Amino acid sequence: xxxxxxxxxxxxxxxxxxxxxxxxxxxxxxxxxxxxxxxxxxxxxxxxxxxxxxxxxxxxxxxxxxxxxxxxxxxxxxxxxxxxxxxxxxxxxxxxxxxxxxxxxxxxxxxxxxxxxxxxxxxxxxxxxxxxxxxxxxxxxxxxxxxxxxxxxxxxxxxxxxxxxxxxxxxxxxxxxxxxxxxxxxxxxxxxxxxxxxxxxxxxxxxxxxxxxxxxxxxxxxxxxxxxxxxxxxxxxxxxxxxxxxxxxxxxxxxxxxxxxxxxxxxxxxxxxxxxxxxxxxxxxxxxxxxxxxxxxxxxxxxxxxxxxxxxxxxxxxxxxxxxxxxxxxxxxxxxxxxxxxxxxxxxxxxxxxxxxxxxxxxxxxxxxxxxxxxxxxxxxxxxxxxxxxxxxxxxxxxxxxxxxxxxxxxxxxxxxxxxxxxxxxxxxxxxxxxxxxxxxxxxxxxxxxxxxxxxxxxxxxxxxxxxxxxxxxxxxxxxxxxxxxxxxxxxxxxxxxxxxxxxxxxxxxxxxxxxxxxxxxxxxxxxxxxxxxxxxxxxxxxxxxxxxxxxxxxxxxxxxxxxxxxxxxxxxxxxxxxxxxxxxxxxxxxxxxxxxxxxxxxxxxxxxxxxxxxxxxxxxxxxxxxxxxxxxx
Numbered sequence: 001x002x003x004x005x006x007x008x009x010x011x012x013x014x015x016x017x018x019x020x021x022x023x024x025x026x027x028x029x030x031x032x033x034x035x036x037x038x039x040x041x042x043x044x045x046x047x048x049x050x051x052x053x054x055x056x057x058x059x060x061x062x063x064x065x066x067x068x069x070x071x072x073x074x075x076x077x078x079x080x081x082x083x084x085x086x087x088x089x090x091x092x093x094x095x096x097x098x099x100x101x102x103x104x105x106x107x108x109x110x111x112x113x114x115x116x117x118x119x120x121x122x123x124x125x126x127x128x129x130x131x132x133x134x135x136x137x138x139x140x141x142x143x144x145x146x147x148x149x150x151x152x153x154x155x156x157x158x159x160x161x162x163x164x165x166x167x168x169x170x171x172x173x174x175x176x177x178x179x180x181x182x183x184x185x186x187x188x189x190x191x192x193x194x195x196x197x198x199x200x201x202x203x204x205x206x207x208x209x210x211x212x213x214x215x216x217x218x219x220x221x222x223x224x225x226x227x228x229x230x231x232x233x234x235x236x237x238x239x240x241x242x243x244x245x246x247x248x249x250x251x252x253x254x255x256x257x258x259x260x261x262x263x264x265x266x267x268x269x270x271x272x273x274x275x276x277x278x279x280x281x282x283x284x285x286x287x288x289x290x291x292x293x294x295x296x297x298x299x300x301x302x303x304x305x306x307x308x309x310x311x312x313x314x315x316x317x318x319x320x321x322x323x324x325x326x327x328x329x330x331x332x333x334x335x336x337x338x339x340x341x342x343x344x345x346x347x348x349x350x351x352x353x354x355x356x357x358x359x360x361x362x363x364x365x366x367x368x369x370x371x372x373x374x375x376x377x378x379x380x381x382x383x384x385x386x387x388x389x390x391x392x393x394x395x396x397x398x399x400x401x402x403x404x405x406x407x408x409x410x411x412x413x414x415x416x417x418x419x420x421x422x423x424x425x426x427x428x429x430x431x432x433x434x435x436x437x438x439x440x441x442x443x444x445x446x447x448x449x450x451x452x453x454x455x456x457x458x459x460x461x462x463x464x465x466x467x468x469x470x471x472x473x474x475x476x477x478x479x480x481x482x483x484x485x486x487x488x489x490x491x492x493x494x495x496x497x498x499x500x501x502x503x504x505x506x507x508x509x510x511x512x513x514x515x516x517x518x519x520x521x522x523x524x525x526x527x528x529x530x531x532x533x534x535x536x537x538x539x540x541x542x543x544x545x546x547x548x549x550x551x552x553x554x555x556x557x558x559x560x561x562x563x564x565x566x567x568x569x570x571x572x573x574x575x576x577x578x579x580x581x582x583x584x585x586x587x588x589x590x591x592x593x594x595x596x597x598x599x600x601x602x603x604x605x606x607x608x609x610x611x612x613x614x615x616x617x618x619x620x621x622x623x624x625x626x627x628x629x630x631x632x633x634x
Contacts, residue, residue, distance in 0.1 A: 038252040041290040043244040047233045050240075053285050054229055058176035059129065061169065061226060061280040062366045067373075068129050074372045075130060080350050081372050084328075085130070087354035088364055092127045095120050096139055103150045107447040110154035114163035115362055117147055121171035122365030129174050140175055141183055144168060148190040155198040158206060159213060162220030165195040166276065169223035170365070188228050195224040196239050207246040210391075211419035212262060212270030214250035218243040219273035226284050244289055247274075251294040257388035258299030262420040263320030264307035268331050271300060272363055275334040279366060292338060301335035301344050305382050306396045307410070309431050315410035317427070318392070319420035319443040327357050330367030337370045340377025387497040387505060391418050395494060395505040397526040405432050405530045405629060413492035413507045417459040422471045423485060425492035425512050426478040426522045430532055432629050433571045438477050438551045441470045444599040452597055461488045469590065469598045474606075477551040479509075479536055479623070481516040481544060490514055495521075502527050516544060518619070531628030533578075540619045549609040549623050551575075557587050557607055563625070564607060572631075575607070578624040580615050 057065060074081040101117055103110065120143060128136040147153075147164060154160040172179070172187045179187075199221055206213035222243050225236040250270065253261050260267035274297070278288040292298070307315045308324050316322050328349035336345035350371065361367065387395045392414035399407030411428035415421065430438040449456050455464040466485055469475035473486045490511030497505045502525055509520040519539040527533050538547065555566035555573070564585045566573040577583060588606040593599065611623055 038248060038255065039290070039295060040248050041244045041294075042287075043241055043289065045237055045240055045244070045289075047237050050229060050233055050237055050285070054226070055284055059174045060284040061173040061223065062276070062283055062369055063126075063129055063174055064283050067283070067369060071126075071369065071372050072130055078372065080347065081368065083352075083354060084350050084364075084368060084371060087357040087360060088123055088368060089127055090354055090357075091123045091360050091364070092136065095123055096135070100142055100146045102146075103154075105154065107450050109157050109447070110160040111157065111163065114153070114160045114167065117143070118163050118167035118170075119360075119362035119364075121167045121174075122362055123360065125171050125174040126365035126368055128178075137175060137178055140171055141179060144171055144179075144187055145183060148186050148194075150194070152198065153194045155202045158199065158202060158217050161195060161198055162217040162273075165191060165220035165224040166273070168195070169220075169227040170280075172227055174365075188231050191224045191228050192232060192235065196221060196228070196235060199239075207242065208249045209419075210249055210253050210261075212250070212266055212273075214246060215270040215273045215277075218247050218250075219277040222277050223280055226280065247277075247291065248294070250274075251291070251297060253391060254294070254296040254300050255390060256296060257390060258296045258301070258303045259388035259390040259392060259394055260300055260303060261318070261390060261392040261414070261418045263316065263318035263392075264304055264314045265316075265321040266319065266420060267300065267304050267307075268329070271297075271304075272331040275331055276363065276366055279334070279370075298335060298338055301332060301339075302382060302386065303388055303394070304329075304332065305343065306386055306398070309408040309410075309429070309436070310406040311408075311431055311434060311436055313429075313431070313436055315394070315396075315412075315429055316440045316442045317394075317412055317424055318418070318422060320440075322442045326352070327360065328352075330361045330363050330370070333367055333370045333374065337374045339380070340375055341380045342376050343380060343382055345374060345376075385499045385503045387494060389494065391415070392421070393492075393494045393507075395497065395524065397503055397524075397532070399529055403529050406434055407432060407526075407529055409524065409526060409532050411505065411507070411524050413494050413509075415491045415512075416466075416486055416488040421459070422476065423466060423473040423488065424476040424478070425486065425490075426507055426509050427476040428524065428534075429477075430627060432530060432573060432627075433631075435555075435568050435571045435573070437553055437555060437566055437568070437573045437627065439553060439601075439604075440477075441475045441552065441599060441601060441604070444468075444470055449597060454597060459488065461485070463488075467595065467597075469593050469595075474594075475552065475590070478522075479520070479538075480548045480550065481513050482546055483548070484516055486512045487514045515541075517541060527626070528628070530631070531626055533624065533626045535625075536623040538616070538621055538623070540613045540616055540621070544613040546613065547611040547623065549611065549625065551607050551627075552590075553605060553607060554601065554603040556603075557585070557605065559585050559587075566607075572629070574626075574628050574630055576626045576628070577609060578626055579622050580611060583609055583611055583615075585609055 075085045124136050124140050153164045206217045221239050225239045229236040278291040281288040312324050328346040332344045384398045394412045397409040408431040414425050416423040466472045492507050492509050492512050495506050495508045504525040506523045513520050521537045523535040525533040555568035558565040563575040563577045586608045590604040
């Protein structure tokens with residue numbers, strides 16, 4: 001008995017050692033933990049696993065034969081799918097009238113070409129999958145041959161290769177059974193040489209980066225790997241394993257609450273490619289290896305929705321666009337599909353007149369699939385008060401639906417050196433009565449700045465990036481000390497957040513002002529349903545001379561004894577200085593802007609309160625301002 005027990009125990013120990021080395025033997029996918037306690041994707045994929053699990057039939061990426069059958073039914077019977085498909089077909093008709101895509105480099109990029117190709121293949125590919133129009137197939141074939149004949153897909157700017165690889169992979173898969181065999185061979189060779197192999201020759205700095213490049217480039221390589229898997233399974237597995245190692249470096253930026261550090265519009269870009277990647281892996285292999293389940297990834301849809309104000313303007317921090325599209329957000333529809341929450345499905349927008357939708361998203365083909373698969377479950381309304389931590393922490397205060405003022409406040413902490421970041425810690429936007437009173441200057445055209453010779457992408461303290469009003473602290477609503485730039489690497493966390501009748505959030509700004517203030521904390525308080533209080537508690541140094549409190553606005557400014565009246569669009573907002581006493585507002589016009597390269601914003605101005613440090617003789621002091629509507633009820 002003792003001998004038998006010994007061998008049983010020995011067998012169990014060997015079993016425990018061997019099984020983790022081949023986790024796929026049971027076809028189970030698990031999520032591991034990295035040394036820094038952030039989750040990793042399952043990544044034990046082997047050639048054997050790929051051959052066993054990769055679907056042999058086409059289409060298999062996002063579309064499958066059964067999904068196509070459902071789509072064909074839904075474009076007749078589901079009002080939402082039918083309406084959006086009508087818009088897709090209108091787009092397809094316009095594409096067919098355009099010349100074939102050409103290899104055109106604009107500045108440092110071929111990105112507009114690759115994006116156009118992804119748009120064309122999403123539109124034409126989904127239409128062909130449903131209608132089987134031979135003219136559409138002919139055009140897809142011609143477009144694919146055109147890009148495969150390019151000298152390269154511009155690997156010096158690897159986003160160009162990635163988006164092109166995604167476009168070509170999806171188009172190949174969706175039309176695989178009907179394309180000429182010579183075209184298929186040419187496409188697969190191009191995906192290997194111009195796509196995957198080029199990535200191994202270009203440093204792959206994006207592979208483990210924390211930004212959208214990671215999501216886009218790895219996503220393109222995953223799609224290409226699935227597309228070429230039968231011809232070169234070893235290369236496919238090698239590249240998939242590489243991407244599954246790299247993708248978590250971007251996904252962990254959503255932690256712990258779902259805030260996308262690069263802002264709302266870059267959320268659509270980076271997150272959109274992660275959704276494509278998850279979707280195509282699930283349909284082709286049967287698992288996405290943990291992408292959708294990654295902590296806080298699904299929750300990021302809450303951040304995205306809260307970033308849209310009642311006026312349709314974004315909380316446009318970092319290099320974010322200004323306004324949401326009139327068309328439905330097709331990336332959000334993926335989140336609606338995953339959760340069944342109608343709050344993430346912009347149904348009214350998808351039901352707009354198809355003719356009014358004009359040019360659709362380059363994810364539209366995949367998006368039609370997500371709309372078709374969506375099933376409504378329990379509605380989870382968006383929170384009125386929400387705080388999200390992470391590399392660029394944010395806080396939102398919103399009004400009740402019954403609130404007559406359309407109350408919207410959004411503020412942030414963070415640091416300037418995050419990807420696409422600005423020196424905007426402590427800044428905020430504020431809307432009331434349909435007017436955005438406190439604005440963020442937003443972003444501006446990269447290519448124009450680059451062509452002018454500006455070094456836009458260095459994020460160090462002395463970067464030329466910080467000469468721009470849209471990037472430095474002088475163009476944002478915060479406090480500047482002694483006319484100095486913020487400390488670009490200083491981090492401003494949200495250290496206190498409370499809900500209730502008077503919600504508040506406190507941001508520790510001390511690192512931002514290192515060398516200029518000993519301590520600084522900014523508190524936002526929603527004291528009523530028509531006002532916000534901004535309170536800055538500071539401790540100066542012996543060298544501190546001047547603190548300049550500021551908000552950015554497009555409103556008309558009328559100074560008063562204790563503040564100012566702001567007027568815009570027939571509405572009014574009162575700015576009242578609660579402390580210190582005996583200071584007034586000054587107005588600095590920013591239209592035209594300070595330098596030629598700056599973004600021009602109509603009626604843009606900086607409302608300042610200049611506070612000499614000698615007003616705080618004990619070094620500790622408070623600057624407190626209240627912004628409020630003079631009309632408690634509309």
